[in-house]
Amino acid sequence: MKEIIISQNEAGQRVNKFLLKYLNKAPSSFVYKMIRKKNIKLNNKKIEGNEYVYIGDTIQIYMSDETIANFREDVSGTHSTSSKKKIPVEIIYLDENILIADKPTGVLSQKASKDDYSFNEALIDYLLDSGHITTEELRTYRPSVCNRLDRNTSGLILCGVSLTGSQELSRIIREHLLHKYYYTLVRGRLTQKLDSTCYLQKDNAKNKVRISDHPWEQGKSEEIHSIFYPVKKNDDYTLVKVELITGKSHQIRAQLKHLGYPVVGDTKYGIPEVNRYFSDSYHVKHQLLHCGNIIFKETDGPLSYLSGKEYSAFLPEPFRTIEKDLFG
Structure with a gap:
């Protein structure tokens, strides 16, 4: 008999889902058969399979160690x-x-x-x-x-360490309970806040998107919303802080190009001559776009302790040097 104690990382899922991952080589029909025959129990009690497991719960598997080993494949290997x-x-x-x-x-x-x-x-x-x-x-x-x-955007990224953390972070993002702020350098002088709602359409063949002020007449289009704040500027360039309200692929880069402020270093939506200058002068090979701040809004549930918390990441090189050279 094998007894498994549910940890923080495993809590919050149905017992059948847990078992199918634990006995990952076993057919689902076999797992459900073992549940019906009472060869698998939760806290020493008969189960249906749809019960949720919580920290400290115990699952009893009444099989030999050899049988359990035969139904398990090690998928943990990432250690390189x-x-x-x-x-x-x-x-x-x-x-x-x-x-x-x-x-x-x-x-x-x-x-x-x-x-x-x-x-x-x-x-x-x-x-x-x-x-x-x-x-x-x-x-x-x-x-x-x-x-x-x-790939070529730097900055803050969130990861669920536990299953509960992953589920709650996904909910917080889905329900827009998180302020996300990006920093980018654009060609052009942006002088005031710009609150922009547009429509995005994907071109999967080219791995690009198109932007319009109105929904596209043909094909699927998605509404996107960003707010752009000028932070520093000169006659030719602006350091822009972007509040991302929606979060679609290539949204910031394509939307800024649509508005007349292409991102420096952006090989898909930027200006080749500008990109060439920053490549020659600063070895920039990608868009200058960095997720620099996140602020958790008020939320309940297991991650309520994050309400109001703010986290930041400094601009990376060569972005930081470029900012200093352009704006002092």
């Missing part, structure tokens, strides 16, 4: 010392539920293919190294990034 050194991890905040980190440019937030080593994997390795999670816990729950940043 050589890969880990390629992605620096700067932690801004960490507790038992959530992690906030500063993602560097040039790094995927999450895997795009099976063999990718993304920032998500780097964070998991950090949590393993620091003892916040164990390889055993990874069998039934893997910490996950909750807000994706484009």
Whole structure:
């Protein structure tokens, strides 16, 4: 008989979901059969399978160790010392539920293919190294990034350390209970706050989006909303603080181009001559776009302790040097 004690990282899910991850090589029909035959119990009681598990609950599996081992495959492996050194991890905040980190440019937030080593994997390795999670816990729950940043966008990224943390962060983002502020450098002089609502349409073939002031007559379009604040400016460039109200792919870059303020370094929506100057002068190879601040609004539930909390990440290089050179 095997007894499993539910940890913080595993609490908050239905017992059948937990079992299908724990016995990840077993057919679901086998797991439900074991539940019906009372070979699997929760807190020594018969279950239906739809009960929720909480911290400290115990699951009893009345099978031999050999049988259990045959129905389990180790999927916890992300520990790659050589890969880990390629992605620096700067932690801004960490507790038992959530992690906030500063993602560097040039790094995927999450895997795009099976063999990718993304920032998500780097964070998991950090949590393993620091003892916040164990390889055993990874069998039934893997910490996950909750807000994706484009590969070449840097800044604050949120990760659910526990299942509860992941569920609550996803809810907070979905219900717009989080202020997100980005910083970018644009070509053009923006002199006052600009509150803009537009419509975005994806072009999947080109991996780009189109922006219009009105819904597109053909194809699906999505309403987007951003607020742009000039922070520093000269005759040719503006450092802009962006409050992201909606969060669609390429939203900030494409919307600013539509409004006449293309982002410096942006190879998809920017100005080639401007990009060439900053590439030659500062070795800029990507858009200058950085998620610099997040503020949690008032919220209830397990993450209510984050209400009103603000977290920040400094501009990275060469963005910081460019800001100083342009605006003093």
